[in-house]
Amino acid sequence: MKPKAMQLQINGQTHRVQAAPDKPLLWLLREDLALTGTKFGCGAAQCGACTVHIDGAATRCCVLPIQALKGRRITTIEALDQSRIGRALQQAWLDEQVPQCGYCQSGMLMAAAALLAEQRRPSEVQIKAAMSNLCRCGTYPRVRAAIERAATALQAGSTT
């Protein structure tokens, strides 16, 4: 498709972009806006490396055309620390030393943030169901522990 002028709401700001309407959001973020925290893994909505929030819901954006996003609220890993849940997760990720190579971790954090926004105290089953992102390094047990730690901190009010 030919490039077209569009407005998108990303991380609380309006971005005016000139891009093909069928361009996947992942590539608009990375190539046009230099928001490179969102990663490319499979390109087929399978691995979760490219997870962002669309109106608060965890969404894989590698096959999501920007024309579907008019008027929608897009949040990327770069704005994770703008919410209390995001900051609690960042601290828990540090405390549990979750990442190994780190490649999948921004997608993991965005999926975890969407989960905690929905479920303040998710069960192990709910965590497993929500966290379908793939990690080649096998950080799954630490991801689960960090989500539980963040949920506890949020409930205890010991987060900023």
Ligand code: FES
């Ligand atoms: S890169 Fe999007 S799900 Fe794998």
Ligand code: FES
């Ligand atoms: S930490 Fe290496 S792929 Fe997940």
